[in-house]
Amino acid sequence: MLPFANLSGDPEQDYFVDGVTESLTTDLSRIRGSFVIGRHTAFTYKGRSVDLKQIGRELNVRYVLEGSVQRSGKRVRVNVQLVDAETANHLWAERFDKPIADLFDMQDEIVSQLANPLNAQLIEAEARRAQHSMHPDAMDLAFRGFSSLYKGMTLEYVAQARDLFDRALEIDSRNIRALVGMARVHLAMGAAVLADDRAAHLSAAEANAIKALSLAPDYPWAHLALGGVQIFTNRASQGIAEFEQVLRLDHNSADAHAYTGFAKVFLGSAAETEAHVVEAFRLSPRDIAAYQWMHIVGVAKFQLGADAEAVAWLRRSIDANRNFPVSHFILAAALGLLGVLDEARTAARAGLALDSGFTIRRLRAIQASDNPTYVAWRERYFRGLRLAGVPEG
Secondary structure: OOOOEEOOOOHHHHHHHHHHHHHHHHHHOOOOOOOOOOHHHHHHHOOOOOOHHHHHHHHOOOEEEEEEEEEEOOEEEEEEEEEEOOOOOEEEEEEEEEEOOOHHHHHHHHHHHHHHHHHHHHHHHHHHHHHOOOOOOHHHHHHHHHHHHHHOOOHHHHHHHHHHHHHHHHHOOOOHHHHHHHHHHHHHHHHOOOOOOHHHHHHHHHHHHHHHHHHOOOOHHHHHHHHHHHHOOOOHHHHHHHHHHHHHHOOOOHHHHHHHHHHHHHOOOHHHHHHHHHHHHHHOOOOOOHHHHHHHHHHHHHHOOOHHHHHHHHHHHHHHOOOOHHHHHHHHHHHHHOOOHHHHHHHHHHHHHHOOOOOHHHHHOOOOOOOHHHHHHHHHHHHHHHHOOOOOO
16 A cells, blocks of 8 residues: 655645555455565655656555645545556546545544545455466455355355365465455345245354454454354344443444344344444445445334335335345335335345245244234234245245
8 A cells, every 4th residue: 555645735734644654555455365565665765756656666566545635725536546557557536525524533434434445445446356367365255255155145156255265275274354244145034035944054153253253253243254254143233242342342343333233133222223234324425335334224114104105215225236036025024014015025026036046935934033013013024924925934
């Protein structure tokens, strides 16, 4: 990562610009399996006109992150771009234009809003690179596995990811990223109701997350996966504790905030959910997982009986990513209860096109919470699904 350029024409702003560079370097270094050039080396390039391909060769890095900060009047503009150091091709760019508040609070906000999408972009870039490798290693395969999961939670994408994580673990059974990926695969199968044997999948997800944590106790994504299993196995309070641990390890984890909001649904406190998801969006406004966060608010609104609001959030989720079958089914149920039966049946058919094995019986197989509010909502959900024409099974 190169030092950001100060375009303000005011040398006194260097401290702010350098602070953004240092903080982002620290956050990127938390990405497991990544190698980020230290700040002291990176700052030797400050103020120099550089050839990015040459930097890649000199520092033996695959990607270069460069950017600039410009303060003008009462606003700060930040431009950043990720470049392939071998080809000098631009892979991703982002711009922030914000009113000036407290500079240090702003610095934290800029860093968090860059770190979250950058993580996803680097995984996608590495996955594309690994596809062309004749002899992929475990990390290559793990990157490709996460790239498949990012496309959506359908049986097709989850199966692709599972195969890739399996191959990675055959090469290296202690690969932390692949273990967490496998936990995420099984969590998706159980939580998104993609299989009849939900309990077995959730148990496998927990086992993989625990193994990852035994090898890397401070790996945030492993705590995130474990917390996800817990909220779907009647341990939502423990799940929240795991998400709090994630935030202690990585204060920019937007997912930890969103999943805390989801846990509140299982505790019968859905009125608290939206505030947690709003915080997730503040940290990462254009996150690759945004469709899941919108889904979470939709579920919370549905539990609260605000069915029209639930429909609005669920439609936003589906617009962001149509490859999440459970969003279609919950939308169908909410529309059914609103009496909009044609639209409810259309939503149900869209869900069944993605997950043809979905039935109400499968959904009943595991009760993720014994909270009375949650249990009562589940019965409403089943009633809405019947109105929408979802098979009983």
